Amino acid sequence: MQAYLTQLGHIAPELVLTLVALVVLVMDLVWKGRDSKRIGYITLGGLAVTAWVLWNQWRTLGDTNGALAETAFGMVTVDRFGTFFKLFTVGSLAVVTGFVLADRRERKHGIGEYYFLLLGAAIGIFFMVSTNNLLLLMLGLELLSLASYSLAGFHKGDKRSAEAALKYVIFGGLSAGVMLYGISLLYGMTGTLDLNAMGRGGTQGYPVGLAAQFLISPVPVALAIVLVLAGFAYKVSVVPFHFWTPDVYEGAPTPVTTFLAVASKAAGFAVLLRFVGSLFLVDGVHEAVAAYGEKVGLLLAVLAAVTMTLGNLSALRQTSLKRMLAYSSIAHAGYVLMGLAAMTPEGFTASIFYLAAYYFMNLGAFGFLLYFEGVTGSEQVDSLKGMGWRHPVVAWSMVIFLVSLTGLPPTVGFYGKLLLFYEGIDAGLGWLVVVAALNSVVSLFYYFRVAKVMFLTEPEDAVRTTQPALAGFLAILGALTVVTGVVNERLRTWSDDGQASLGIPQDAARR
Amino acid sequence: MIASLSFDPAVDYWLLLAVPGIPFVGYLLQIALRKRLPFGDKLLTLGMFGVMCITVYLAFKAIAAGHHGEAFVQHSVKDGIYFEWLYSGAAALGVDNIVAGIYYDGLGAAMLAVVGIVSFCVHLFSQGYMHGDRRYNIFFANISLFTFAMLGLVLSDNVLFLFIFWELMGLMSYMLIGHFAHDPSNPFFFKWATWASKKAFLTTRVGDVCLFVGVMMFYREFGTLQYTELWEAARVTVANNGGEFPAWMTVAGLFVFGGTVGKSAQFPLHIWLPDAMAGPTPVSAMIHAATMVAAGVFLLGRMYPLMSPEALHVITFIGATTAIFAATIGMTAYDLKAVLAWSTISQLGFMVAAVGLGGVVAGMFHMVTHAFFKACLFLSAGSVIHGCHHEQDMRLMGGLRKKMPITFVCMTICTLAIAGAPFFAGFYSKDAIILAGWANILDLKTFSGWGIYALVSLAIAAAFTAFYMFRLIFMTFFGEYRGNLEKHMYSDALAAEAAAGIERPGGHHDDDHGDAHAEHGHDAPHAEHAHAAHGHDAHAHEPHESPWPMTVALCILAFLGMFGGHFWLLDLPGAVAFWHGAHTWFESIVSLDSLYGPAVGAWAADGISEGILDHSSHIGHAAHVRAVILSLFVATSGIVGAWYLYVKRRDLPAVITKKLDFGYYVVKNRYFIDEAATLLVIAPSVKLGVFLKWVDEKIVDGLVLGIGRANRFLGFFSAWFDRIFVDGAVNAVGLVSQGLGSAFRLLQTGRIQQYAAFAVGGGLLTAAWLILA
Amino acid sequence: MGLGAYVAVSAALFGLGIVAIITRRNVLYILMGIEMILNAANINFVAFNRFGDNGLDGRMFAIFTIILAAAEAAVALAIVLNVFHLFSSVKPSEADLLRE
Amino acid sequence: MDQQTLQRIFYGALGLILLVVLGGGLAAAGWPGAAFALFAFMTLGGGLVCIWERSVVRSAFALMSTFMGIAGLFILLESDFLAMAQILIYVGGILALLLFGVMLTPPDMSERKLGRVLPGLGIVGLAILWVGLKVAATAKWAVQGAPLDGRADGPISSAEAIGVGFLAVDQYVVAFELAAIVLTVALVAAVYIARRRLSDVQPSRTRAGEVG
Structure with missing residues (x-):
C-alpha cells in the first residue's frame, strides 16, 4: 500500500491535472455552460496547482540526479526532462487559457468542453513526455491528438475550422497508424516496448534486440525508425510530414493554434528527443546501434535543412499573418531539429533551450495575432497598416518577438540560435549551420514586413477596441524575451538539467 | 540602528540591478510612447527619485559600516548577479568567458549616490527649465538613457562593459549637446549645437580609441577584463618582474589614460567641453560637470594599480597643466556657462593630478564633492539664465541677489565650496589633493620634479579658482541689473564685440518670446534689441526667480555642496576629528584596501608616499598642517582678489586687461588651442581627405576604368561573365528563393489526400535513403 | 504457419490501407484505410507476442490499439459529419478553403 | 471494358485466389494452414474489395470481412480474448459507427475507379513490396523459435x-x-x-x- 501511494506520488502532477480536467467538466455541467469566465479561472487555478506540484517534483528530483531509478507503475519514467516539458506545457496552457479568456471571437457556450479538451491534451502530453514505454507514449500521443483534432474544429459552425479539423484528423490518423506500425516492427525486432532496453545489446557479447538485427542488416531497423519518426515528425511538422500545418493552423481558433504551435510541438520534440536519445545515445547502448545513430543524425540534419528552408521560403509569400506564423513554426521546427541532429548531449540542451526560447516569442506572436483579430477582425498582414502608432505597446512587443524569431540580439531567440549553431558546428554539421544562417536571413524579410506594415504605413480606419490586459501581458512577454536573451543562466541550467536526466553520457559526441 | 545596516547580497543586489533598470525602462517607455505617455516627464522624474533613494540608502549603509569600523569590502560577481557573456563563443576562441557582473564597493557606492542624486535633481530641474521645448519628451528620454549608461558604467565589474557604457554615454552626450540643433527658431544655437555636438563626439572619439587600444593590450596580456583579476595580474606581473613595471604596461596605461584625457576633457583634448555648453544647461550640469566627465577620473581610479610610475608622471603633468591652464581662461570668460565649463576642466585637472600624485582616494573624493557643487553651480547658472530669459552674458546681469534670492544663496554656498572655504565640501577634497602633492614632495620615495610642478600649479590654480568663481558671483549678483540699461560699464565692450561680428549664445532662445529679433541680426545694441524682442511681454525683461522644481533641485545640491564633505551628523567622533580632515565620510568607505582588496591595496600603497596614507605619521602630519594652511591661504587670496577687483575697484579689471594686452588676448582666445588643433590636426586631415579623394578618383578609378577598358578590348568575355555569373548570382538568389517558395506553394494544394500522398512519398524516399545509405 | 506469414499479411494490409487513404475520394474510405493500418499493426503485435513469448506486451498493445481506434473513429466521424453539414460533401478534395 | 466485366473479372480472380491459398495452406501445414489461409484471405480480400468497390456500404461490409479475418488470425495466435474484443469493438462498434456515417452521408456514385486506383495501387504497392521484401529478407525478429503447434500446453x-x-x-x-x-x-x-x-x-x- 505504501509503495502504491509512493508511486501515486510520482505521478502526482498527472493526477492533479486529471482532477482539474474533471472538475472543469463537472462544473461546466453544474453551471450549464452559462459562466465561461469562471471555468477559465478554475482552469488557471488548477494549472497553478499543477505547476506547483511539478516544481516540487523538479526540486526533489535534484536529490536523485534528476531521475528516479525506478519507473512509476512500471511505465512512467519520472525525470527532470519530463518535468521540464510538463512545466513548459502548463506554462503554455495557462497562456492559452488566458488567450481563450481574451478571445473576442470565442462563443460562450461549449467553453467547458474547450477547457476540458485543452486539459485533456495536456494530460496526454504529461504522459507522453515522461515515459520510455512505447505503449504509454502512443496512448499519450493519441490523447493529445484526439483532443487537438476536436479543438481545431471547435468552431463547428465555421467552415474553415471544420476543414482544419478534417485535415488534421486524416493526417493525424494516417501518421498515428504509420507510427504504430513502426512501433510494432520495433517490438518485433526487440521483444520489448521499453526504449531504453531496445538499444542495449544484451550480455556476454551475445547481441539481442536491435543489436542482433544489425548483425544481419540495418534495413528493417531503418524502416521501423522512419515509420516511427514519421509519427513524431508529423507532430512537430517536419518536412515531408508538415503539410497539415499551415492549413490547420489557419483554420483552427487562434488560441488552439497557439496551443498546437507551442505546447503540442514542444511535446512532439520532447518525445523525439527522448526517442532518439534513448534509442541511440543512452549509456549502455550497443555500439552497432550507436553507430547507426550517426546515420539517423545525418537523416535528421537533412530533414532539418529541408524543413527550415521550406518553411522560410513558403512564409515569404504569405499574406495572412496566421499562415505566415504557421510556416515560421515549420521553419523553427527545422532549427530545433538541428540540435537533435547534432546527436550530442549539448545539442539536446540547445534544442531544449531553443524550445524554451520559442515559448516566449511564439506565444507572444500568437498573442499579437489574437489581439489584432480582436481589433481588426482580420488575419491579413495588410490589415495591420499603421497599427504600430495606434497600439504602441502591443506593436513594439511584436517587434521584439519578431526580432527574437529572426534570431537577432539581444533577444532569447538570438541566444537560442547561437547555442544551436555552436552545437551544430561542434557536431560537424557546418553545412547545416550555413543553411540555417542563410535561412535566418531569409526569415528577416517576412518578419520585418510585419513591422514595416505596422510602422511605416498610414492607418486606414479608426481604432475600434483595445484589450489592455492582453496588451500588458504581451508587453511582459516581450520584456521576458529580452531579459532571457541577456540573463539566461538559469534557463540554460534548467535545459541542461532536463537533458542530463535522459542519461546520455557526455562523450556521446562522436563526429 | 545604523550598525544594523549591513550589506545584504540577497536584497541589495536586486536593488543594484534596479538602479540602472529604472532609467532604462523609463527611456524605453518614453521613446516608444513619446507624447502618448501621460506625464512622461513626471514619471521619469519619479523613477529617478526612486533611483536616488536606492542609491542613497545603499551609500548610507556603506558609510555607516565605515563609521563603525567595519571594512566595507568589495562585493563582486562571485556573490552577486552576473551573467556569462560569450558563453559558447569564448570556449571556441580558447579564452575564458567574459563574466559581466555587478561590482559594488565603497567607490561605487559613493559614485552611485552622486549619479542618483544629481540625475534626480537634473530631472526635476529640467521640468522647469525645458518647459515648452519642442523636443521635450525626447530630451527626457535621452537624459534617462544617459543616466542608465552612467549607472551601468559605475556598476559594471569589467573594463569591457565600462567601455560599452562609456561609448553609450558618448553617444548620448552627442545627442544632448545637439539638442537645439533641431530647433531652427534659434539660429545661433541651431548652428552652434550642430557644430559643437560633432566636435564633442569626434574629439572624445580620439580618446576612446586610445582607451580601447589600452584595454585590449591589457586583455591580450592578462586574458581578463575583470577589475579584480586585472589588479591581481598587474601585481603578480610586477612582482615577477622584480618590482618594476614592464614597459608595455606604461604604454598600455597611457593608452587607457587617453580615454580619460578625452572623456574628462584634459589638455589637449579639452577643446570639446566649452563648446558642449551649446546643450541645454541641465545637460551641462549633469553630463559635462557632474557625471560623464567624471567617468574618466573614475576610470583612473579603477585602473590605478595598472599604472606604472612613469605613466603616473605623465598623468600628473597633464592634470596639473590642465588645472592651471583652464583656470586662467576661466578668469577671462564673460559667458556664465563658459566660466563654469573652464572651471570644470580645471577641477578635473585637479582630480587627474591627484591620481597621478598617488592620492587616488583624494582624487575620487574630489570627484564626488565636485559633482555636487558643480552640478549645483550649473543648475544655478541655468536658473539665472532662465530668470534672465536665456541671457548668458555676465556683463548683462548684476544685482540679481534681490531678484533671485534662492538661486543666489545656493550658488554662493557652492562657490564657497569650490573655492575651498573651510567647512564646505570642496575644502576637504581640495585639501586632500594639496596634501597628496605635498606628501609626494616630502617623501623621498615618490619625489620627482613633477610633484613640485604639480603642487605649485595646483596651488595657483586653486587661488585662480577662488578668484574667478567669486568674480562670477560679484558680476552676477552684485551691483545693479544691467540687462535693462542702455549704458553701463560693459556696453562699449559689447558694442565693439558685436561690431566685430562675434556672436553670443545668450538672448536668443525664445520659445515663448517670438523670434522677431532673429531677423534683425546682432549688430543692434543689445539693450534696444532686448526691448524690441521682449517688448510685448511686460514682465519678461525683469529677471525673476525660477519655479519650484528648479529651486528645490538647487537646494538639494547646495545642501550637499555644504555638507557633502563631512557628514558629521552621522557620527560624532568624526566631527571632532574634522580639523584633521582624516575621517571624512568618503575616506571611511574608500581606502586603498577597500578599493583594490587587501593584497593589491597594500602593493599599491607601497608606491605611494606614506604621508598620504597616514595622517598621524611624521610626514603626514607636517604635510597636513602645511596643506591646510596653503589651502586656506589660496582660497582667501582668491576671494579677496575677486572682491577687490569686482566690488571695490570695478574700474581696475579693464586697466589690468589693457596692461596685459597680449597675454590677455592669448588667454581670452583659449591659448589658440582650437586654432592649433585646426591647423595641426583638422586641416591636415582635411587635406589628407582631399588627397585621398583625388587618389581615389584619379588613380583608383582610373585603374579600374583601365582594367574595364582592357577587358572590353580583350573581348566580351568579361561582360558575359559579369552578366551571367555576378548579376546572375544575385538574381539567382532572389529567383531561387522566390521560385522555391512558389514551388512549395504548389505543394500546398489544400487537398488532404494529396498531402497524404506527398507525405507517404516523402516517407518512402526517406526510408529508401536510410535503407540504401 | 510461421511468423513470416503473419507479418506478410500485416504488411499487405498496411499497404492496402495506405492505398485506400491516398486513392479514394470519399472521406469514409480514408477512415477505413486508417483502420486497416491500425489492424495491420495489431496483427504484428499479436504475432510477435505469440512467437516471441515475452510477457503480454504485444497483446496488451493490441487491446489499447483497438481502444484508440474506437476513440479515433468516434472523433473522426463527428468531424466528418460536421464537415458534411457545412460543405454538403464528404469528399475531402472539396474542402479546400485553406491552401497555399 | 465496362464496369460489369471488370466486376466479374475482379471477383472471379478473388475466388480463384481463395481456392489457391486454401489449397496451398492445406498442403503446407494441414488444417491449421488452411484456416490461416482462409483468415488471411478474408483479411486481405476484404481490404481489396473495400478499396475496389464504389459503394460505401459494400466497402464497409468488406471491411467487416477484414476485421473478422483478423479476429480469426488472433484465434490462431492463441489470443482468444483479443479475437472477441476485435469482433465486439471493431465489428460491433467501429464498423457500426462507420455505417452510421455512411448512412448519414449521401451515396456518391461518381467515383472514378480503375484510372484512379490502379496507378496509385501500383506505385505504392510496388514500393511497399520492395521495402517489404528487403525487410522480409533481412529481418531478425525477437522470437524464441516455438512453432505454432509445437507448444506443449496448447491454447x-x-x-x-x-x-x-x-x-x-x-x-x-x-x-x-x-x-x-x-x-x-x-x-x-x-x-x-x-x-x-x-x-x-x-x-x-x-x-x-x-x-x-
Missing part, C-alpha cells in the same frame, strides 16, 4: 492474464487509466462536435437561455 485463455495485467501495479494500470481518459476525451469531443444546435448553424443569433 491458453489470455483473458485472465490480460485482466490481471490491466490492474497489476507494475504492469498496465497507468495505461489502462490513460485509456479511460482517452475515451472520455474522445466522447466529450465527439459529442460536442457532432451535436447540432440552432446556434451552431446561425452563430450570430444565439438565443439566450439555450443550453444543453
Whole structure:
C-alpha cells in the first residue's frame, strides 16, 4: 500500500491535472455552460496547482540526479526532462487559457468542453513526455491528438475550422497508424516496448534486440525508425510530414493554434528527443546501434535543412499573418531539429533551450495575432497598416518577438540560435549551420514586413477596441524575451538539467 | 540602528540591478510612447527619485559600516548577479568567458549616490527649465538613457562593459549637446549645437580609441577584463618582474589614460567641453560637470594599480597643466556657462593630478564633492539664465541677489565650496589633493620634479579658482541689473564685440518670446534689441526667480555642496576629528584596501608616499598642517582678489586687461588651442581627405576604368561573365528563393489526400535513403 | 504457419490501407484505410507476442490499439459529419478553403 | 471494358485466389494452414474489395470481412480474448459507427475507379513490396523459435492474464487509466462536435437561455 501511494506520488502532477480536467467538466455541467469566465479561472487555478506540484517534483528530483531509478507503475519514467516539458506545457496552457479568456471571437457556450479538451491534451502530453514505454507514449500521443483534432474544429459552425479539423484528423490518423506500425516492427525486432532496453545489446557479447538485427542488416531497423519518426515528425511538422500545418493552423481558433504551435510541438520534440536519445545515445547502448545513430543524425540534419528552408521560403509569400506564423513554426521546427541532429548531449540542451526560447516569442506572436483579430477582425498582414502608432505597446512587443524569431540580439531567440549553431558546428554539421544562417536571413524579410506594415504605413480606419490586459501581458512577454536573451543562466541550467536526466553520457559526441 | 545596516547580497543586489533598470525602462517607455505617455516627464522624474533613494540608502549603509569600523569590502560577481557573456563563443576562441557582473564597493557606492542624486535633481530641474521645448519628451528620454549608461558604467565589474557604457554615454552626450540643433527658431544655437555636438563626439572619439587600444593590450596580456583579476595580474606581473613595471604596461596605461584625457576633457583634448555648453544647461550640469566627465577620473581610479610610475608622471603633468591652464581662461570668460565649463576642466585637472600624485582616494573624493557643487553651480547658472530669459552674458546681469534670492544663496554656498572655504565640501577634497602633492614632495620615495610642478600649479590654480568663481558671483549678483540699461560699464565692450561680428549664445532662445529679433541680426545694441524682442511681454525683461522644481533641485545640491564633505551628523567622533580632515565620510568607505582588496591595496600603497596614507605619521602630519594652511591661504587670496577687483575697484579689471594686452588676448582666445588643433590636426586631415579623394578618383578609378577598358578590348568575355555569373548570382538568389517558395506553394494544394500522398512519398524516399545509405 | 506469414499479411494490409487513404475520394474510405493500418499493426503485435513469448506486451498493445481506434473513429466521424453539414460533401478534395 | 466485366473479372480472380491459398495452406501445414489461409484471405480480400468497390456500404461490409479475418488470425495466435474484443469493438462498434456515417452521408456514385486506383495501387504497392521484401529478407525478429503447434500446453485463455495485467501495479494500470481518459476525451469531443444546435448553424443569433 505504501509503495502504491509512493508511486501515486510520482505521478502526482498527472493526477492533479486529471482532477482539474474533471472538475472543469463537472462544473461546466453544474453551471450549464452559462459562466465561461469562471471555468477559465478554475482552469488557471488548477494549472497553478499543477505547476506547483511539478516544481516540487523538479526540486526533489535534484536529490536523485534528476531521475528516479525506478519507473512509476512500471511505465512512467519520472525525470527532470519530463518535468521540464510538463512545466513548459502548463506554462503554455495557462497562456492559452488566458488567450481563450481574451478571445473576442470565442462563443460562450461549449467553453467547458474547450477547457476540458485543452486539459485533456495536456494530460496526454504529461504522459507522453515522461515515459520510455512505447505503449504509454502512443496512448499519450493519441490523447493529445484526439483532443487537438476536436479543438481545431471547435468552431463547428465555421467552415474553415471544420476543414482544419478534417485535415488534421486524416493526417493525424494516417501518421498515428504509420507510427504504430513502426512501433510494432520495433517490438518485433526487440521483444520489448521499453526504449531504453531496445538499444542495449544484451550480455556476454551475445547481441539481442536491435543489436542482433544489425548483425544481419540495418534495413528493417531503418524502416521501423522512419515509420516511427514519421509519427513524431508529423507532430512537430517536419518536412515531408508538415503539410497539415499551415492549413490547420489557419483554420483552427487562434488560441488552439497557439496551443498546437507551442505546447503540442514542444511535446512532439520532447518525445523525439527522448526517442532518439534513448534509442541511440543512452549509456549502455550497443555500439552497432550507436553507430547507426550517426546515420539517423545525418537523416535528421537533412530533414532539418529541408524543413527550415521550406518553411522560410513558403512564409515569404504569405499574406495572412496566421499562415505566415504557421510556416515560421515549420521553419523553427527545422532549427530545433538541428540540435537533435547534432546527436550530442549539448545539442539536446540547445534544442531544449531553443524550445524554451520559442515559448516566449511564439506565444507572444500568437498573442499579437489574437489581439489584432480582436481589433481588426482580420488575419491579413495588410490589415495591420499603421497599427504600430495606434497600439504602441502591443506593436513594439511584436517587434521584439519578431526580432527574437529572426534570431537577432539581444533577444532569447538570438541566444537560442547561437547555442544551436555552436552545437551544430561542434557536431560537424557546418553545412547545416550555413543553411540555417542563410535561412535566418531569409526569415528577416517576412518578419520585418510585419513591422514595416505596422510602422511605416498610414492607418486606414479608426481604432475600434483595445484589450489592455492582453496588451500588458504581451508587453511582459516581450520584456521576458529580452531579459532571457541577456540573463539566461538559469534557463540554460534548467535545459541542461532536463537533458542530463535522459542519461546520455557526455562523450556521446562522436563526429 | 545604523550598525544594523549591513550589506545584504540577497536584497541589495536586486536593488543594484534596479538602479540602472529604472532609467532604462523609463527611456524605453518614453521613446516608444513619446507624447502618448501621460506625464512622461513626471514619471521619469519619479523613477529617478526612486533611483536616488536606492542609491542613497545603499551609500548610507556603506558609510555607516565605515563609521563603525567595519571594512566595507568589495562585493563582486562571485556573490552577486552576473551573467556569462560569450558563453559558447569564448570556449571556441580558447579564452575564458567574459563574466559581466555587478561590482559594488565603497567607490561605487559613493559614485552611485552622486549619479542618483544629481540625475534626480537634473530631472526635476529640467521640468522647469525645458518647459515648452519642442523636443521635450525626447530630451527626457535621452537624459534617462544617459543616466542608465552612467549607472551601468559605475556598476559594471569589467573594463569591457565600462567601455560599452562609456561609448553609450558618448553617444548620448552627442545627442544632448545637439539638442537645439533641431530647433531652427534659434539660429545661433541651431548652428552652434550642430557644430559643437560633432566636435564633442569626434574629439572624445580620439580618446576612446586610445582607451580601447589600452584595454585590449591589457586583455591580450592578462586574458581578463575583470577589475579584480586585472589588479591581481598587474601585481603578480610586477612582482615577477622584480618590482618594476614592464614597459608595455606604461604604454598600455597611457593608452587607457587617453580615454580619460578625452572623456574628462584634459589638455589637449579639452577643446570639446566649452563648446558642449551649446546643450541645454541641465545637460551641462549633469553630463559635462557632474557625471560623464567624471567617468574618466573614475576610470583612473579603477585602473590605478595598472599604472606604472612613469605613466603616473605623465598623468600628473597633464592634470596639473590642465588645472592651471583652464583656470586662467576661466578668469577671462564673460559667458556664465563658459566660466563654469573652464572651471570644470580645471577641477578635473585637479582630480587627474591627484591620481597621478598617488592620492587616488583624494582624487575620487574630489570627484564626488565636485559633482555636487558643480552640478549645483550649473543648475544655478541655468536658473539665472532662465530668470534672465536665456541671457548668458555676465556683463548683462548684476544685482540679481534681490531678484533671485534662492538661486543666489545656493550658488554662493557652492562657490564657497569650490573655492575651498573651510567647512564646505570642496575644502576637504581640495585639501586632500594639496596634501597628496605635498606628501609626494616630502617623501623621498615618490619625489620627482613633477610633484613640485604639480603642487605649485595646483596651488595657483586653486587661488585662480577662488578668484574667478567669486568674480562670477560679484558680476552676477552684485551691483545693479544691467540687462535693462542702455549704458553701463560693459556696453562699449559689447558694442565693439558685436561690431566685430562675434556672436553670443545668450538672448536668443525664445520659445515663448517670438523670434522677431532673429531677423534683425546682432549688430543692434543689445539693450534696444532686448526691448524690441521682449517688448510685448511686460514682465519678461525683469529677471525673476525660477519655479519650484528648479529651486528645490538647487537646494538639494547646495545642501550637499555644504555638507557633502563631512557628514558629521552621522557620527560624532568624526566631527571632532574634522580639523584633521582624516575621517571624512568618503575616506571611511574608500581606502586603498577597500578599493583594490587587501593584497593589491597594500602593493599599491607601497608606491605611494606614506604621508598620504597616514595622517598621524611624521610626514603626514607636517604635510597636513602645511596643506591646510596653503589651502586656506589660496582660497582667501582668491576671494579677496575677486572682491577687490569686482566690488571695490570695478574700474581696475579693464586697466589690468589693457596692461596685459597680449597675454590677455592669448588667454581670452583659449591659448589658440582650437586654432592649433585646426591647423595641426583638422586641416591636415582635411587635406589628407582631399588627397585621398583625388587618389581615389584619379588613380583608383582610373585603374579600374583601365582594367574595364582592357577587358572590353580583350573581348566580351568579361561582360558575359559579369552578366551571367555576378548579376546572375544575385538574381539567382532572389529567383531561387522566390521560385522555391512558389514551388512549395504548389505543394500546398489544400487537398488532404494529396498531402497524404506527398507525405507517404516523402516517407518512402526517406526510408529508401536510410535503407540504401 | 510461421511468423513470416503473419507479418506478410500485416504488411499487405498496411499497404492496402495506405492505398485506400491516398486513392479514394470519399472521406469514409480514408477512415477505413486508417483502420486497416491500425489492424495491420495489431496483427504484428499479436504475432510477435505469440512467437516471441515475452510477457503480454504485444497483446496488451493490441487491446489499447483497438481502444484508440474506437476513440479515433468516434472523433473522426463527428468531424466528418460536421464537415458534411457545412460543405454538403464528404469528399475531402472539396474542402479546400485553406491552401497555399 | 465496362464496369460489369471488370466486376466479374475482379471477383472471379478473388475466388480463384481463395481456392489457391486454401489449397496451398492445406498442403503446407494441414488444417491449421488452411484456416490461416482462409483468415488471411478474408483479411486481405476484404481490404481489396473495400478499396475496389464504389459503394460505401459494400466497402464497409468488406471491411467487416477484414476485421473478422483478423479476429480469426488472433484465434490462431492463441489470443482468444483479443479475437472477441476485435469482433465486439471493431465489428460491433467501429464498423457500426462507420455505417452510421455512411448512412448519414449521401451515396456518391461518381467515383472514378480503375484510372484512379490502379496507378496509385501500383506505385505504392510496388514500393511497399520492395521495402517489404528487403525487410522480409533481412529481418531478425525477437522470437524464441516455438512453432505454432509445437507448444506443449496448447491454447491458453489470455483473458485472465490480460485482466490481471490491466490492474497489476507494475504492469498496465497507468495505461489502462490513460485509456479511460482517452475515451472520455474522445466522447466529450465527439459529442460536442457532432451535436447540432440552432446556434451552431446561425452563430450570430444565439438565443439566450439555450443550453444543453
